[in-house]
Amino acid sequence: MNKILNEAKKSALNALWIIVLTFPIMVIKVNTINATVRWRWMNILWVGFGSFVLSWMWRYFLDRRESGGSSKSDDEKPGRIVKIRKTLAERRVRVPTLVSLAVLVVVFPFLVSFYQVGIMTSALMFVILGLGLNIVIGYGGLLHLGYAAFYAVGAYNYGLLYLYWGVPFWAALPLGAVSGMVFGLLIGFPVLRLRGDYLAIVTLAFGEIVRLLLENLSGFTKGPEGIAQIPRPGFFSKLSLQGATIYLFYIAIVLVLLTIFVMRRLEDSRIGRALEAMREDEIAAQSMGIDLTKAKLTTFALGAVWAGLVGVILAGKTTYINPGSFTLMESVMILVAVVLGGTGSIPGVILGAFLVTLIPEYFRALQDYRMLMFGVALVVMSIFRPQGIIPKVRKHYRVGGGES
Amino acid sequence: MVFGGLRAVDHVNMHIDEGEIVALIGPNGAGKTTLFNCVTGVYTPTDGDIKVSADGGEVTRTNGMKPNRITELGLARTFQNIRLFSTMTALENVMIGRHPKLSAGIFGAIFRDSKTREEEEKVIEDSLVILKKLGLEKHANEAASSLPYGAQRLLEIARAMATEPQLLLLDEPAAGMNPQETRRLDDTITRIRDEEGITILLIEHDMSLVMSLSERIYVLDYGKLIAEGNPTEVKANPAVVKAYLGE
Amino acid sequence: MKYFLQLVLAGLTKGSIYALIALGYTMVYGIIKLINFAHGEIYMIGAFTALIIGGVLQITTALSPLFILVISLAAAVFFSVGYGVTMEKIAYKPLRKSPRLTALISAIGMSLILQNYVRLAQTSDFLPFRSMIPNFKFLTPGKSLVSTTQLVILVTTVVVMVALTLLIKFTRMGKAMRATSQDKVMAQLVGIDINRVISMTFVIGSATAAIGGVLIANHMGQINFYIGFLAGIKAFVAAVLGGIGSIPGAVLGSIVLGMTESFGAGYISSAYEDAFAFVILILILIFKPSGLMGRNEIEKV
Numbered sequence: 001m002n003k004i005l006n007e008a009k010k011s012a013l014n015a016l017w018i019i020v021l022t023f024p025i026m027v028i029k030v031n032t033i034n035a036t037v038r039w040r041w042m043n044i045l046w047v048g049f050g051s052f053v054l055s056w057m058w059r060y061f062l063d064r065r066e067s068g069g070s071s072k073s074d075d076e077k078p079g080r081i082v083k084i085r086k087t088l089a090e091r092r093v094r095v096p097t098l099v100s101l102a103v104l105v106v107v108f109p110f111l112v113s114f115y116q117v118g119i120m121t122s123a124l125m126f127v128i129l130g131l132g133l134n135i136v137i138g139y140g141g142l143l144h145l146g147y148a149a150f151y152a153v154g155a156y157n158y159g160l161l162y163l164y165w166g167v168p169f170w171a172a173l174p175l176g177a178v179s180g181m182v183f184g185l186l187i188g189f190p191v192l193r194l195r196g197d198y199l200a201i202v203t204l205a206f207g208e209i210v211r212l213l214l215e216n217l218s219g220f221t222k223g224p225e226g227i228a229q230i231p232r233p234g235f236f237s238k239l240s241l242q243g244a245t246i247y248l249f250y251i252a253i254v255l256v257l258l259t260i261f262v263m264r265r266l267e268d269s270r271i272g273r274a275l276e277a278m279r280e281d282e283i284a285a286q287s288m289g290i291d292l293t294k295a296k297l298t299t300f301a302l303g304a305v306w307a308g309l310v311g312v313i314l315a316g317k318t319t320y321i322n323p324g325s326f327t328l329m330e331s332v333m334i335l336v337a338v339v340l341g342g343t344g345s346i347p348g349v350i351l352g353a354f355l356v357t358l359i360p361e362y363f364r365a366l367q368d369y370r371m372l373m374f375g376v377a378l379v380v381m382s383i384f385r386p387q388g389i390i391p392k393v394r395k396h397y398r399v400g401g402g403e404s
Numbered sequence: 405m406v407f408g409g410l411r412a413v414d415h416v417n418m419h420i421d422e423g424e425i426v427a428l429i430g431p432n433g434a435g436k437t438t439l440f441n442c443v444t445g446v447y448t449p450t451d452g453d454i455k456v457s458a459d460g461g462e463v464t465r466t467n468g469m470k471p472n473r474i475t476e477l478g479l480a481r482t483f484q485n486i487r488l489f490s491t492m493t494a495l496e497n498v499m500i501g502r503h504p505k506l507s508a509g510i511f512g513a514i515f516r517d518s519k520t521r522e523e524e525e526k527v528i529e530d531s532l533v534i535l536k537k538l539g540l541e542k543h544a545n546e547a548a549s550s551l552p553y554g555a556q557r558l559l560e561i562a563r564a565m566a567t568e569p570q571l572l573l574l575d576e577p578a579a580g581m582n583p584q585e586t587r588r589l590d591d592t593i594t595r596i597r598d599e600e601g602i603t604i605l606l607i608e609h610d611m612s613l614v615m616s617l618s619e620r621i622y623v624l625d626y627g628k629l630i631a632e633g634n635p636t637e638v639k640a641n642p643a644v645v646k647a648y649l650g651e
Numbered sequence: 652m653k654y655f656l657q658l659v660l661a662g663l664t665k666g667s668i669y670a671l672i673a674l675g676y677t678m679v680y681g682i683i684k685l686i687n688f689a690h691g692e693i694y695m696i697g698a699f700t701a702l703i704i705g706g707v708l709q710i711t712t713a714l715s716p717l718f719i720l721v722i723s724l725a726a727a728v729f730f731s732v733g734y735g736v737t738m739e740k741i742a743y744k745p746l747r748k749s750p751r752l753t754a755l756i757s758a759i760g761m762s763l764i765l766q767n768y769v770r771l772a773q774t775s776d777f778l779p780f781r782s783m784i785p786n787f788k789f790l791t792p793g794k795s796l797v798s799t800t801q802l803v804i805l806v807t808t809v810v811v812m813v814a815l816t817l818l819i820k821f822t823r824m825g826k827a828m829r830a831t832s833q834d835k836v837m838a839q840l841v842g843i844d845i846n847r848v849i850s851m852t853f854v855i856g857s858a859t860a861a862i863g864g865v866l867i868a869n870h871m872g873q874i875n876f877y878i879g880f881l882a883g884i885k886a887f888v889a890a891v892l893g894g895i896g897s898i899p900g901a902v903l904g905s906i907v908l909g910m911t912e913s914f915g916a917g918y919i920s921s922a923y924e925d926a927f928a929f930v931i932l933i934l935i936l937i938f939k940p941s942g943l944m945g946r947n948e949i950e951k952v
Binding site for chain 1 (some may be wrong): 446488493
Binding site (some may be wrong): 027043049058143208216 | 677684685686695699700702703704705706709710711726730734735737741743745746749753754755757759760761763764765766767769771772773778779780781792803884887888891893923925928929930932933934937940942944
């Protein structure tokens with residue numbers, strides 16, 4: 001009983017402090033133009049109550065975190081996620097699940113409105129973006145804050161190629177991937193010798209430079225107005241809006257499957273292991289014969305390819321692109337998807353991408369609070385569950401040859 | 405090797421022949437690890453030459469080479485403070501050691517042609533063999549950081565061995581080990597030299613291990629070489645005694 | 652010639668503001684090796700607080716503008732420091748033992764939270780700010796060259812820098828801070844309370860950022876929730892340019908950056924003004940990552 005009273009006292013003090021701290025910004029609204037002041041006293045109640053509850057919960061979870069031990073015990077303590085994984089791994093569960101999923105995917109566009117199909121396509125594109133960024137952050141351990149720049153490169157690749165030379169969608173697609181890779185290398189070179197935090201800032205700087213260039217080289221890139229009337233992909237002939245929407249959905253599905261396939265192959269390969277080693281300990285990795293320069297450049301280039309691809313799809317889907325879609329916020333959103341879902345884990349990133357794109361969509365009322373919630377998600381995940389919602393699972397090799 | 409105004413390694417002349425077990429000893433701060441770092445490419449020596457001859461053939465000067473190139477030439481090392489890949493399993497740590505001997509690239513990774521598949525299978529087999537040689541096979545699927553301390557030190561050695569080195573540089577491999585583990589280490593290192601034909605250079609503070617294991621010893625103090633010879637000679641050398649015990 | 656001088660003064664003014672913000676970055680990085688992404692937001696909150704408190708006083712009371720300025724400055728400092736210290740306790744302290752990238756991600760999250768908190772609680776529009784700095788009559792002849800606010804900014808910055816240098820050099824806390832930034836473990840072993848030192852660092856950094864925020868609000872005439880982000884990045888670039896962890900470096904870097912932006916915008920192109928900071932950052936990190944005055948950190952193997 002005493003303990004609860006103690007906690008209540010602490011929470012009350014915290015709440016009081018927060019009320020004082022947020023007083024000017026939450027309570028007072030000054031209109032300097034017509035010289036009026038609005039006092040929103042009700043907010044004190046919300047802030048007070050909210051902080052009381054939240055600080056109690058926060059301290060509770062912090063204590064649990066301290067005594068709960070390191071997160072390295074994920075393998076031993078079977079949590080809910082591990083149980084789900086184990087069930088799915090059994091053949092009799094896995095096969096029917098995959099089959100029903102496949103059926104669902106195929107008929108999906110015909111079950112819902114075209115608007116929904118478009119949303120789902122956006123979500124799928126975001127999945128690919130997340131997986132691409134995951135290569136850089138999850139496998140390579142390099143914090144990349146300018147990923148949207150590669151996305152922009154892909155999109156503008158198609159937009160500009162079409163604008164100046166009438167290049168069609170399917171030709172632009174591989175070119176988008178290539179240009180993404182080239183820009184990935186471009187970013188990779190300068191950051192070779194940089195450590196974690198500096199690397200992050202430089203990637204952010206690159207992202208902004210790309211955006212600024214796109215905005216200001218108006219003669220070439222059409223500046224802030226962007227490029228419009230980019231044609232949708234055709235299927236032997238021009239498709240209607242509805243047809244193209246469904247077509248793009250299937251294209252996105254195929255690309256997602258391709259991405260997952262490549263990721264899994266990468267994880268379990270010499271290159272994948274080299275990247276992981278680099279992430280864990282650069283110096284030790286180098287001593288094991290891993291060429292850090294090659295590894296870092298590979299990481300950036302490989303990661304950028306996917307963004308380039310998806311960029312082309314974006315241009316074909318929305319038929320209009322402008323620099324405003326490729327801001328730092330975009331890069332941060334992709335980052336949130338990866339961190340929230342589970343850095344380094346494929347199902348985690350997929351989940352994260354869906355959450356980040358679909359929750360704001362289906363809870364329209366929360367649109368305004370989107371960025372705020374993402375910020376909270378980043379802080380909360382960093383402190384309480386840095387491995388993400390679905391953490392990465394290490395591979396188990398059957399001792400005596402072969403893999404499980 | 406000069407850092408700013410400090411001569412960390414001062415006119416040290418050493419040579420190591422194939423098949424030897426050589427120890428490098430000296431008080432703390434004498435420059436032993438710095439020497440290791442010069443040899444393995446972490447530092448570039450400010451003066452002097454480091455020459456490596458692979459298989460008694462062509463002599464290569466390794467000054468300024470990057471560590472991964474030097475490992476490819478056949479020099480592998482362990483670290484004074486354990487630098488295992490902590491979230492990876494013991495087996496995976498050793499598999500990474502195989503990196504310089506493999507050839508699969510991105511295309512191999514994605515398309516898994518038969519050559520790559522064979523290579524991957526072999527990697528797992530070979531790594532398990534190495535783990536067995538050091539008695540670590542039961543830890544194969546455990547995260548490296550959860551291994552007992554002695555096993556972790558052995559794992560670092562296993563990982564270094566996976567690169568198929570000609571010369572293995574061990575930086576204080578017995579640090580923190582109890583006498584039983586140290587004896588096991590003594591056996592292990594001798595076996596590595598005898599069975600694998602790997603030359604050994606080790607930095608060590610545990611004198612009993614050094615005396616029992618090494619054939620030749622170099623003694624460093626304040627960056628300078630103050631003695632060299634076999635264990636008996638070195639033990640009796642007054643300069644060595646002075647360096648360790650003071651006046 | 653006059654244009655040139657104007658550019659010089661504009662550059663110095665910008666540089667001063669960046670310096671006030673950069674101090675916070677460089678000090679925090681020196682102590683806990685974290686790039687406090689949300690530091691720019693502290694600056695922004697300082698500006699907003701001054702606007703709000705100052706605005707209330709202006710509208711509902713008849714106090715003299717100078718008095719209001721002082722009160723709103725004090726308020727800005729108080730609240731910014733509050734946000735800074737609270738932010739540290741919530742989002743950074745639990746991560747002191749975590750990998751640095753995790754802490755960095757938390758900082759990014761904190762930046763998002765503060766930005767959007769202000770946006771939602773106040774407004775996303777630009778809020779006009781009536782300058783509270785009175786016009787000093789003796790300056791009228793030089794009016795076209797340097798405005799009153801510019802002068803105030805320059806003088807204030809110099810005063811703050813001097814005060815800070817004295818603090819670091821001669822007070823006990825200053826010595827403790829220097830010790831902690833060089834060797835945290837050792838500092839603890841000689842009895843220094845790390846938590847207090849870290850809090851103090853955030854206090855000082857937030858205070859100077861708040862002052863910068865108030866000054867810029869008076870100078871620019873309008874503020875909005877996003878100014879923290881851009882100014883923050885540039886101040887960070889300035890800190891890196893001068894050598895992160897070095898206080899004189901932060902000042903030097905800020906002046907260089909301010910001048911570059913001013914002359915770049917004046918003689919080359921004003922559209923790319925923001926890009927200069929980014930380009931400088933990339934160049935400096937490629938060629939001299941320790942900055943103009945920094946020391947090279949050698950990793951012990």
